[in-house]
Amino acid sequence: MIDWEGSLGYYIIGEDFGRIEDFKERGYAIIRCDASYKGGLGTCSISIETKNKAYKSTEKSFREKGSTRAELKSIYYSLMRLRNLNFNNVLILNDNQYAVSLVSGFFKPQTTREVCSKINKELKNSQKNIKFGLVRSKLNRKVDQSAKKQLRKYRKDQLEKYNERVKRVNCMITESQKHSCEKVNGGFSVITESGRKYLVSFDDLPTCNCYYWRKNWENKAEKIVKSKALPCSHICCAAEFSERDVFEIFEHQITGGIKL
Numbered sequence: 001m002i003d004w005e006g007s008l009g010y011y012i013i014g015e016d017f018g019r020i021e022d023f024k025e026r027g028y029a030i031i032r033c034d035a036s037y038k039g040g041l042g043t044c045s046i047s048i049e050t051k052n053k054a055y056k057s058t059e060k061s062f063r064e065k066g067s068t069r070a071e072l073k074s075i076y077y078s079l080m081r082l083r084n085l086n087f088n089n090v091l092i093l094n095d096n097q098y099a100v101s102l103v104s105g106f107f108k109p110q111t112t113r114e115v116c117s118k119i120n121k122e123l124k125n126s127q128k129n130i131k132f133g134l135v136r137s138k139l140n141r142k143v144d145q146s147a148k149k150q151l152r153k154y155r156k157d158q159l160e161k162y163n164e165r166v167k168r169v170n171c172m173i174t175e176s177q178k179h180s181c182e183k184v185n186g187g188f189s190v191i192t193e194s195g196r197k198y199l200v201s202f203d204d205l206p207t208c209n210c211y212y213w214r215k216n217w218e219n220k221a222e223k224i225v226k227s228k229a230l231p232c233s234h235i236c237c238a239a240e241f242s243e244r245d246v247f248e249i250f251e252h253q254i255t256g257g258i259k260l
């Protein structure tokens, strides 16, 4: 048998079920991990078995960009799970050649540098003997199916949240129709039915000096505002007045940055 591990940094297991049994006999814990990915959402499933015991699989959901990164995250979460387990020898099985080559150091990471460096750090700090094996999907079917099932659930949850956000923005637009608006120095003055005045601006980020906006978004980092803030009725009114589309301005926050 060719020693692929020596040259590639990982074992090519393929469909060889017997080889996995061999590793188990030699005292290895076998970790199977697989990821599922669609439109900015990723999930993974991780199962562990030893000669004498099969552990319950665990699933994770996360935001991610791309399926290779999601696959790498499944490896990262496997290493995290290993932290609290007392194994000396571990074989991690994954069916994505690119991901396995990256974590074995056979490929140099380009776009996946961040997650790869987290994995390397974890490998470095681990006292365990950790090996990687490339398997055919068939051999990882259980975790593959669990990851897919988890992704369907995750997407459904995210879709519900997205619908709630759309509903909320629509409510604010309805509310905004009771206000009036005029252009002033530094932005727009929005006057409510009860005569209260609020200052709205659309500079770099939209802002309003109402209680809702100040309480939730005024002192938050730009990154958080850009990913989470939803408009108040005053911003909706000023947007309508200045012919801006509030759904476009808050697109990222409303969709949650994912493609549904």
Ligand SMILES: [Zn+2]
Pocket: 198, 208, 209, 210, 211, 212, 213, 232, 233, 234, 235
């Ligand atoms: Zn406001």
